[in-house]
Amino acid sequence: MNNSKSETGCFYGVGVGPGDPELLTLKAARLIREADVVAYLCNDQGHSQARQIAAQVLKEADPSQTEMPIELPMCEDRRIANAVYDEAAILIREHVSAGLTVVFLCEGDPLFFGSFAYLLNRLQSDCRCMVVPGISSPQAASAALSLPLTLLKESYSVISGRHSDASILNTLGSYDSVVIMKAGKSRQRILKLLAESGRLAQASYLEYIGRDNERIVNDVTTLDREAPGQAGPYFSLFVITPQRRTEDLG
Structure with missing residues (x-):
């Protein structure tokens, strides 16, 4: 492990499955409940399908837990998307460096056509990163x-x-x-x-x-x-x- 990585903080990509909340794994549910910060992609109206799937588990989390919605415009311009991921990675890195646990909610599986991969690519060299698989479509x-x-x-x-x-x-x-x-x-x-x-x-x-x-x-x-x-x-x-x-x- 790189010595610059936090010994306590961690960035988790957590698969929440394709849509049915009951398809969440026990490990995914536990990490979501215990996370200091829960991040997820959302549209310009604040709606997130991944968050909707995990909504019941989020209600069971500690009141001190904070959410980090990441607004991703629906467009084909990769430059815009890359800028969004760059900014999100900076915030996540700060949280992890401070010893916090950040869970990124991923529809389906984090590494199967998942947006988590773009954040993982930006963070894994200097942040402790772990992946919890989910049921893919x-x-x-x-x-x-x-x-x-x-x-x-x-x-x-x-x-x-x-x-x-x-x-x-x-x-x-x-x-x-x-x-x-x-x-x-x-x-x-x-x-x-x-x-x-x-x-x-x-x-x-x-x-x-x-x-x-x-x-x-x-x-x-x-x-x-x-x-x-x-x-x-x-x-x-x-x-x-x-x-x-x-x-x-x-």
């Missing part, structure tokens, strides 16, 4: 569908809907099971790629997994009929698995 989607993601020798890949057509087609053609994350803005494009790859009938579509407004569509061809050309929400994904599995489950 592919695992929650698999459970919601009661569908195995992989069996026996099946291959599995996760890709973002932000990737190029060629990358997504290559993944669909190379792996038995595929999860396409961040499908919202690319929903119509992904539907076309699923059809082009011959895997449309193998796909399911999910939104807001584990939340009150969870939506599951097993026949994804209905999406284009319901809302032609319409994008989906940010918290959405496609799960594509092989159809012929009965002989493997015998």
Whole structure:
């Protein structure tokens, strides 16, 4: 350990899962309750999905606990986002250096498409940092569908809907099971790629997994009929698995 790191303070990335508060791990709940400072990303109206998931646990925390909302504008400009993370890292470093425990609430898992990674990159060289894993959306989607993601020798890949057509087609053609994350803005494009790859009938579509407004569509061809050309929400994904599995489950 670097000698400059605080011996008592610590920065935790804590996964709170995809949406259902009951999917919080016991360790996550304990650390959230015991933290001196709880940080989380929020929009310009102060709303944080991660905080909402952990709301009940936060009510059980000591009254001296302070919250540190980090407002992250919804834009594609990485310079703006980097400036936000830079400023947040400075504040977190000060708290940890003062011997405080800072917990950063992360939707899903902290190191799986998680914003925590940007703060970890800025802080791990001079702050004590630890990670508590959480249930990620592919695992929650698999459970919601009661569908195995992989069996026996099946291959599995996760890709973002932000990737190029060629990358997504290559993944669909190379792996038995595929999860396409961040499908919202690319929903119509992904539907076309699923059809082009011959895997449309193998796909399911999910939104807001584990939340009150969870939506599951097993026949994804209905999406284009319901809302032609319409994008989906940010918290959405496609799960594509092989159809012929009965002989493997015998």
